[in-house]
Amino acid sequence: MYDLVVEDATIVSGWEPRRVADICVEHGRIVHVGDGASGAARARVSAAGKLVMPGVIDGHVHFRSPGHPHKEDWASGSRAAASGGVTTVLDMPNTNPPTLTRMEWEQKRALAAEHSRVNFGIWVGASAGRNDAINELMDSGDACGIKVFMGASTGPLLVDDDTLVRLFEQTRGLIGVHAEEESVLEVLRTRCSSVEAPNHNVVRPPVAATIAVRRLIELVEAHLRPVHICHLSTEAESDLVEAARGVDRRRLPITTEICPHHLYLSADLPAAFGRPLENGATTASGNWIKVNPPIRDDADRRAMWSAVQRQRIDTIGSDHAPHTMAEKALPYWSAPSGIPGVETTLPLLLTAVRQGRITLERVVQLCCEEPARVFGLKAKGAIREGHDADFVVLGEPDLRPLTSDDIVCRVAWSPFEGMPMVPKPDAVYVAGRLVASHGRIVDDDVRGSLTRPGA
Ligand SMILES: [Zn+2]
Structure with a gap:
């Protein structure tokens, strides 16, 4: 007996034509896509006339836990994710303690297993002299990748070039990189101080x-x-990667991620959006959008759209990195870098679809299929028999300004407040259970599970 049949869904995938079918779910998995009318089912819902896409896999979130629960924790972050159609998150290691060893990895896994409303993977951080611990977590298939900070950002995980070389020589598996050259940053920090x-x-x-x-x-x-390469933000980086990968894109095993804020915000545009603050500023300006790598000038922002449209970018990740409003209101040198975003990624991209910038099929590639391929998540990223039953029922594409009421994450602000965008999805299913509807959590008892490369 099926646990759930979602009837007459118009299923969207990246490369195949849309088709209308029933999605039949048993024990958290999609067991049949086709005609589900004949089988008995505990629950049936109609998706007639609605587009259904795979759940978004966000390969880059900072859920701040353990260590900084006033910014976010696994419950609040995962609720925000689910509200916005993200059904799997991969969490970065710059928590407190940082995720560098089996013990720290297990500590985070326990927190996520207890509290996460969506599926999760956990990155291990690179640091000098820890390559054995990294290999143990990578060879067992537990960690989803090794995160390297070439430039100092939030937390103590900066590596120097020697450590980086040894990492390439001695470890195994996917390396994810925050690519900013620290010596350049050091010079500029001093010069601008x-x-x-x-x-x-x-x-x-x-x-x-x-x-x-x-x-x-x-x-x-x-x-x-x-x-x-995480959060590509400039045309020059995109050109370098493109030349290195060659015409067939396969000369070198490099993949790239871009973040929505580098597509929608720019340093030299007046802040048209964000929550209004005193002095005419908004949360889409100044330290509020202080993030690493920075919001670039408008030429780079446009070039990144072009890179997305020309298939130069493989994945979209939010780099959800929340800080409280009080922290962001500090002067420049004290204000931390990072902005929240896990729940606005899909609405922003669906807005781009509505505006004719990209197709919904391309969104499915960038947010579902390619992250599944890059991170080796074989049962995710598609609505297909044998895959996990993580999917999203889309609603009306009419634009509506994002309000503070729409925001679910703990810090409760967004640089995109006021921006007209497609609302959050009608329904978000994790392992066949309805977690969120119209941006609200409707079942707070759902828990996601650990997702491991190769599984
Ligand atoms: Zn990040």
């Missing part, structure tokens, strides 16, 4: 990212290790 409120894109300029990406490409050429 007397300026009270410098432009973050000057303090962490595009050249820091290009130098780091160039170095990474050398390392991939030497070691042929799969590398996923």
Whole structure:
């Protein structure tokens, strides 16, 4: 007997034509896609006339737990994810303690298993002298990848070039990289230190990212290790990667991620959105959008859209990195970098679909199919027999300004407040259970499970 049949869904995938079918679910898995009328079912819902896509896999979130529950924890972060159609998150290691060893990894796994309303994977962080611990977590198939910070960002996980080389030589599995060259950042930090409120894109300029990406490409050429470059933000980086991958895109095992904020915000545009603050500022300006790598100038922002449209980018991740409003209201040198975003990724991309910038099929590639491929999540990313029953029923595509009421994550603000966008999905299913509907959590008892590469 089926646990659930979603009837007459118009199923969207990245490469196949849309088709109308019933999605039949048993024990959290999709067991049949086709005609489900004949089988008995505990529950049937109609999706007639509605588009249904696979749940979004967000390969890049910072749920801040353990360590900083006033910013986010696994319950609040995963509720935000589910509300926005994200059914799997991969959490970054710069928590407190950082996720560097089996013990710390298990500590985070226990928190996520107890509290996460969506499926989860856990990155292990790279740091000097820890390669054995990394290999143990990678060879067992537990960690979803090794995260490297080439430039200092939130937390103590910066690695120098020697450590980076040894990582390429001694470890196994996917390496995810925050690519900004620390020596450039150091010089600029010193040079700008007397300026009270410098432009973050000057303090962490595009050249820091290009130098780091160039170095990474050398390392991939030497070691042929799969590398996923996080948050590409400039045209120059995209050009370097494109040249390195060659015409068939397969010369080197490099994949790339882009974040919605680098597609929608720019350093030299007046902030049209965000929550209004005093002095005419909004949460889409100043330190509120201080993030690493920085919000770039508008030429780079446009180039990143072009890269997405021309299939130069493999995945979209939110880099959901929440800080409280009080923390973000601090002066430039004290305000932390990072902005929340896990729940606005899909609404923003569906808005781009509505505006004719990209197709819904391309969104499914970027948010579902390609992340599943890059991270080796074989039972995710598609609505197909044998796959996990994580899917999203889309609603009306009419735009509506995002309000503070729509925001679910703990810090309760977004740089996109006020922006007209497609509302959150009608229904979000994790392992065949309805977790969220119209942006609200409707079943708070659902728990996701650990997702491991190769499974
Ligand atoms: Zn990040």
